[in-house]
Amino acid sequence: MSQTIICKPEGMRDNHTHYCPGCTHGAIHRLVAEVIDELGLRETTVGVAPVGCSVLCYNYFNMDFLEAAHGRAPAFAVGMKRIRPDLNVFTYQGDGDLASIGTNEILHAANRGEKITVIFVNNAIYGMTGGQMAPTTLPQQVTTTSPMGRNVEEAGWPIRVRELLSTLRTPAYIARGSSHSPQWLIRTKQYIRKAFQYQKSNTCFSLVEVLSTCPTNWGMTPVESTEWLADNMIPYYPLGELKTPEVEDGATKKMLEVN
Amino acid sequence: MAKKLMKGNEAIGEAAIRAGALHYFAYPITPQTEVAEYLARRMPEVGGVFLQAESELGASNMLFGAAASGKRAFTSSSSPGISLMSEAISYITCAELPTVLINVCRAGPGLGGILPSQGDYLQSTRGGGHGDYHLLVLAPATVQETVEHIMMAFDLADKYRNPVMIFADGLIGQMMEPVDFDAVPVSKPMDHSSWAATGAKGRDPHIVKTLYLNPIDNEKHNIHLAEKYERMQVEARHEIYGGLGKPELIITAFGTSARVAKTAIDQLNEEGVDVALFRPITIYPFPFKALAELAKKKHVKTLLSVEMNSGQMIEDVRLATQSKKPIHFFGRQGGIVPSPEEVVEAVKKLL
CATH class of the missing domain: 3.40.50.920 (Rossmann fold)
Structure with missing residues (x-):
């Protein structure tokens, strides 16, 4: 008698992706789809695709989807969620989309405590347009628009989205995982699961940043890419949960005491 | 019902509610802010959604998300705000979402002034944002007519699956006139379940999108839109x-x-x-x-x-x-x- 040990999650379609070899979008898609399956949310989910490499992610996810204007995915998600609070609404966004053109939308969605989930994939570069400097590009990192390496005097330091959003007083679940190793994929899946659970229980805004690779635009092999991520990105973008709705940060506590 | 003396901007808000549009996203801008103020009070009374967005960009893109659910949703703004919304309007039109937008037009260009103007005529009638598209634009001359146009607008938006704009101005928004909300019969919103994103329960996923990477598909969609604008010509009124x-x-x-x-x-x-x-x-x-x-x-x-x-x-x-x-x-x-x-x-x- 045969027994199925592992199969494609129902939340994914049977399509080949257009992602480059070694890109971790596929693995991150799978984590999201598995969590949605496990929580029984597929038939009540509306996803929002960004502009960037994952603009076509609705070809791979097997669920209702909207395709947003560049950076506006959180606004799309808010419009849907406010009308249909019974639905599970999430955005899937890259670093150019979320941390550059979409900073206003993500900041205010988080600050209003919108009950949506954001999967934020950070690979420190613009992928689809061919390797330009992102707000998350590391100091000295070479891209097509920082050919001498990112000069922090001119371009500023890379934005740490997890840390930035965690300063907001509004309760939220904000964590950073990574896709560079099986161990971290497993832990990242736990973060994603928590994020969707917080939405399901109508608790708070949730965002999981996932560090990822771009072998094509980094000019590396897939293996070199995962090593580069571990050696260069993780020191600047520490992994782990930074904010949970149950715990108030020290600064907020102090402010409440003063008032 | 007896006529009621109302400020134009407040009548705009009430007319939309009477038309069954219970979902409103907006950002304050003179001379239309009273629409938002009125609906901030009124929407909770009728079980609707009022949300003050972070910007007109936010409001108009929320409108996309809301309209993609198939429910009646709308926004209002004034000229500089409409310019910011032009991004979302282009996307909404491409995705063929029925929505209503109200422009309480003020003087431009730039910050211009807060007094009444019709300086957005070409912006409104030629599209306004990028790409080949049109809005159906109604231009009322009184508060009563504005109310009637808004109530018709939701039906027209449903009929053509296209955004409808009400071209008002600062005078209409700010003046008080008697209005009768019963002058226009309220119709039932159309059933949009064949395309709306509502969760893929027992059906294939619905994707509400505007990207057509294959030029053949993109041309086909543009021709489809152009044919729709041709059909829309019968709505011309004078x-x-x-x-x-x-x-x-x-x-x-x-x-x-x-x-x-x-x-x-x-x-x-x-x-x-x-x-x-x-x-x-x-x-x-x-x-x-x-x-x-x-x-x-x-x-x-x-x-x-x-x-x-x-x-x-x-x-x-x-x-x-x-x-x-x-x-x-x-x-x-x-x-x-x-x-x-x-x-x-x-x-x-x-x-």
């Missing part, structure tokens, strides 16, 4: 006002400037001057045929376009008349509403 039987001069004007023109025409007709008004009620589709019919009459010697801008509607008047009769212009700009006396004088100069 009004002919005044005249003593064989008007020598036709004033073309819409919205508030048409209302001013009516007062001027009353006076001129009383003096025996044969002048009539042609008022487009829809400015897209523009009532080309009706104006062409009127202008080709032998007794019509000349046309005078009266606008609160630099003469943007002249393009359409010229298209309608094929430049067969001279077209003159009288307008005030910068937030100034022309007086009936000024219009009378402008007419007399031409006769």
Whole structure:
């Protein structure tokens, strides 16, 4: 008698992706789809695709989807969620989309405590347009628009989205995982699961940043890419949960005491 | 129901609720802010959604997300805000989402001023954002007509799966007039379950999108939209006002400037001057045929376009008349509403 040990999650379609070899979008898609399956949310989910490499992610996810204007995915998600609070609404966004053109939308969605989930994939570069400097590009990192390496005097330091959003007083679940190793994929899946659970229980805004690779635009092999991520990105973008709705940060506590 | 004295902006909010639109996203901007203030109080009473967005970009993109659910949703703003919304409007039109937008137009360009203007005529009637698209644009001249247009707008948006814009201005938004909400029957919202994103329960996923990477598909979609705008031409509406039987001069004007023109025409007709008004009620589709019919009459010697801008509607008047009769212009700009006396004088100069 045969027994199925592992199969494609129902939340994914049977399509080949257009992602480059070694890109971790596929693995991150799978984590999201598995969590949605496990929580029984597929038939009540509306996803929002960004502009960037994952603009076509609705070809791979097997669920209702909207395709947003560049950076506006959180606004799309808010419009849907406010009308249909019974639905599970999430955005899937890259670093150019979320941390550059979409900073206003993500900041205010988080600050209003919108009950949506954001999967934020950070690979420190613009992928689809061919390797330009992102707000998350590391100091000295070479891209097509920082050919001498990112000069922090001119371009500023890379934005740490997890840390930035965690300063907001509004309760939220904000964590950073990574896709560079099986161990971290497993832990990242736990973060994603928590994020969707917080939405399901109508608790708070949730965002999981996932560090990822771009072998094509980094000019590396897939293996070199995962090593580069571990050696260069993780020191600047520490992994782990930074904010949970149950715990108030020290600064907020102090402010409440003063008032 | 008895008539109720209401401020234009508040009547705008109430009309939308009466039309069954219970989802509103907006950002404060003068001279339309009272729409948001009214709905902030009123939406909770009717179990609707009021959300003050972080910007007009936010509000208009929330509108996309809301309309993609298949429910009636709308927003309002004023000129600079509409410019910011033009991004989302292009996407909403491409995705064929039925929505309603209200522009309480103020003077531009730039920050301009907060007083009434019709400076967004070309922006509204030519699309406004990127790509080949049109909005269906209604241009009311009174608070009552604004209410009626808003209630019709949701049905028209449903019918064509296209955003409908109400082109009001700061005067309509700020003045108080008696309104009767029962003048227009309320219809039932259309069933959008065949395409709306509501969760893929027992069906294939619905994708609401605007990206067509294959140029053949993109061209096909553009042709589909163009055919829709062609079908939309039957919605062209107009009004002919005044005249003593064989008007020598036709004033073309819409919205508030048409209302001013009516007062001027009353006076001129009383003096025996044969002048009539042609008022487009829809400015897209523009009532080309009706104006062409009127202008080709032998007794019509000349046309005078009266606008609160630099003469943007002249393009359409010229298209309608094929430049067969001279077209003159009288307008005030910068937030100034022309007086009936000024219009009378402008007419007399031409006769």
